[in-house]
Amino acid sequence: MRPLPDRRGVVLWGALAAAFLVAQQVTGKATRDALFLSHHPATSLPLVMMAAALVAVTSALAVSRLLAVRPPRQVVPALVGLHAALLLGEFLLALEAPRLAGILVYLQVAATGGTLLSGYWSVVNERFDPWTAKHVVRRLALGASVGGVAGGVTAFAVAGTVPMATMLLLTAGLNVVALVGIVRFGGDAPALPVPPASGILSPLGTLRSVPYLHLIALLVALGAATEALLDYVLKSRVSATLASGPEMMAFFAAFHTGMGLLAFAFQTLLARPALQSLGLAGTVALRPLAVAAAAAVGLVDLRLWSAVLGRGSHDVLSNSLFRSAYELLYTALPDREKRTTKQLVDVGFEKLGALLGGAATLAAVRSFDAPERALLFLAGGLSLLTLGLTGRLHRGYVATLEEGLRAGKVRLDPEEVVDSTTRLTLAETHLTHSRPAAVRGVSSPAPPEALAPGSLAPASDPLLRRIADLRSGDAERIRRVLRQSDGLEVALVPHLMALVGRNDVYLDVLRALRKLAPQSTGQILDMLLDSGADPVVRRRLPRVLKASPSPRALEGLIHGIADPLFVVRASCAGALAAFAARSPDLRVPADVAFAAVHRDLEGALAPQTDGTAAMPDREALLEHVFRLLSLALDREPLRIAAWALRGSDTALRGTALEYLENVLPHEVRAVFLRFLGASEMDRGRPREEVLTDLMRSSGGLTSQDRLRRRGLRPRR
Secondary structure (H helix, E strand, O other): OOOOOOHHHHHHHHHHHHHHHHHHHHHHHHHHHHHHHHHOOHHHHHHHHHHHHHHHHHHHHHHHHHHHHOOHHHHHHHHHHHHHHHHHHHHHHHHHOHHHHHHHHHHHHHHHHHHHHHHHHHHHHHHOOHHHHHHHHHHHHHHHHHHHHHHHHHHHHHEOOEOOOHHHHHHHHHHHHHHHHHHHHHOOOOOOOOOOOOOOOOHHHHHHHOHHHHHHHHHHHHHHHHHHHHHHHHHHHHHHHOOOHHHHHHHHHHHHHHHHHHHHHHHHHHHHHHHHHHHHHHHHHHHHHHHHHHHHHHHHOOOHHHHHHHHHHHHHHHOOHHHHHHHHHHHHOOHHHHHHHHHHHHHHHHHHHHHHHHHHHHHHHHHOOOOHHHHHHHHHHHHHHHHHHHHHHHHHHHHHHHHHHHHOOOOOOHHHOOOHHHHHHHHHOOOOOOOOOOEOOEOOOOOHHHHOHHHHOOOOOHHHHHHHHHOOOOHHHHHHHHOOOOOOOHHHHHHHHOOOOOOOOHHHHHHHHHHHHHHOHHHHHHHHOOOOOOHHHHHHHHHHHOOOOOHHHHHHHHHHOOOOOHHHHHHHHHHHHHHHHHOOOOOOOHHHHHHHHHHHHHHHHOOOOOOOOOOOOHHHHHHHHHHHHOOOOOHHHHHHHHHHHHOOOHHHHHHHHHHHHHHOOHHHHHHHHHHHOOOOOOOOOOHHHHHHHHHHHOOOOOHHHHHHHOOOOOOO
16 A cells, blocks of 8 residues: 555545445435335335345345455445446436436445445555545544435435436435546555455354354344335335325435434444443444334324334444444454455345345235334334344343453454443453562552541541542542542552553553653652562553653653563564654664564574563454564555465465565564575565565455455445
8 A cells, every 4th residue: 555645635535435425325315215115105015125135135146246356446436336326327317207306316325325335445545555544534524424414415405306306416416426436546556465364164054053153143134124114114104195206205205314414423422422421232222112113102192203213222232232233242253254254244244134124014014004103013023122132132242242252252352342242241351361469669559448538548648648549449439539630640650550451441540640641750660670570560551651652751662662462562563663653853763663573583483492571463463563573664565465474365465575685684574584484585686676566466366355345334
């Protein structure tokens, strides 16, 4: 991936593309529903809903195959352009045959709705490396949110002022602008390969062999079936209440806009608190609970407002709290299983649920004169069934995550964990290893009864009172100290460092220590470099320092990359890489970085004897080595070389080895090639030629590499 000459400009084009893609989706949905219901009775909806589900599955499979052989930056603009061209054709058809146009538009919007947005986020994954993506994704998501509101407001404003068919022209125009944004955003960034697993897993085989995935698939299918039932009830009420196409257009535009605004508010204000207090299963349970309550209201008073309540509650929670928890459910799975099955579950089982919901709706329409109450009753029943499933989902998540953590198949950074379920599981699996009873220089927190506030601190000394709370072992008392508005004293740093090893308060303590780090770098380094201190505390302290780059911290972290413990060395190397990215003047001398690489590789190749600290697995060590090399060499070619060495493209791997032979000192090169199981080659080509070849050939991924890449997080 080539460096971006102007990241701000690229992000602006990306946000623009996201805004117009979501805007066209909102106007497309409003036009689809209004056009169809204007020319077809509501009783025709079940059949077209089932047909739309089949079209969506076929479309998703076709696009997946296409993305397996072409990078997203090429495929997605072509799909957006095709979508715009088809809308233009349907506009012309609507002038002569509006009934047929209504069916085709319904099917097309169903086929492209999620596919285009999923493809856009694939372009994002291709455009940015993971570190950069973390910093820009919020601005891109903000663009998408603004686009949703703008699309709904636009559709509402023009409803009734232009013929309904003209809305197809407007939607096509939004697609054209989105196409320009995606082309400018995608640029010429080559996709990077994903590390291949040893052998290719079958999605269905993996699904059958992992019971936890059965629960996720059932959750998705039940949710999609419930949505199909509620969708029919809403559209049936609209058809019975509103007479004209423009009125329907205005209604659906207002509905999608309002639901988008509510979803954005829920996501912004409630998602994190819900995950922290309710955990994953509790947050997932909010949607079926709300839908069941709304269905009960609809059974009592079946009118348009209650239909809006039912469909809207499902829509708002699906796009906010439920989505936040649902994506985290995959945390328990190893990357290999996740990439293999996520698309099958997300797309396949969702459309299977939509098909079942459409079939149930069709049966109700043919069995009852007024099927809405029967469908609401069924939707409420499915919601209660889903609610009962969440308990099993919680147990399945915890058991699967514990198994993955203990087997080393799943690695989590507690700093990145948001929900309480995963935090508690991390603590209970003793992932951080057993800790000594005391940290040298700082006693471990005593139990609450041993350090009651009155036994250690007189009421007149607030500092001693805070120390007593920090040493009490009570998580709530500790957090109360950290939340105090008058700030924390540097004198508390030793007591805060003793708490860094506790998973339940780690993130709160980390934030507090980062505020104090500039005034207490020396204390933190003393603990970090103390070989007798708690290993968990030592490996986490570099995360405190990386937020406060300074020459003193740099010097201490350089000592840290020579520590006997690999976890400490790796954490220090990560902090040094963050220093290099944020403060280019704080650089590790190249000879120091190369010496650290040589030392780690020699240690990995040396025979292990009793009493020697266990070495990390090969993948973790390779990642650490490349992080160290990035302190002395250009990051972009190194990143491509790292992906190439893990990938399945033998030609690209050879180019990467040739590049490393050109840039590494002789001693480091020899031990690195031995570690990789490669022999030295005759370096006949100059370094510049090899570098150019590496950058150019990095786009040549195998179809399996690209297919696995599609397992990265889609947005719908």
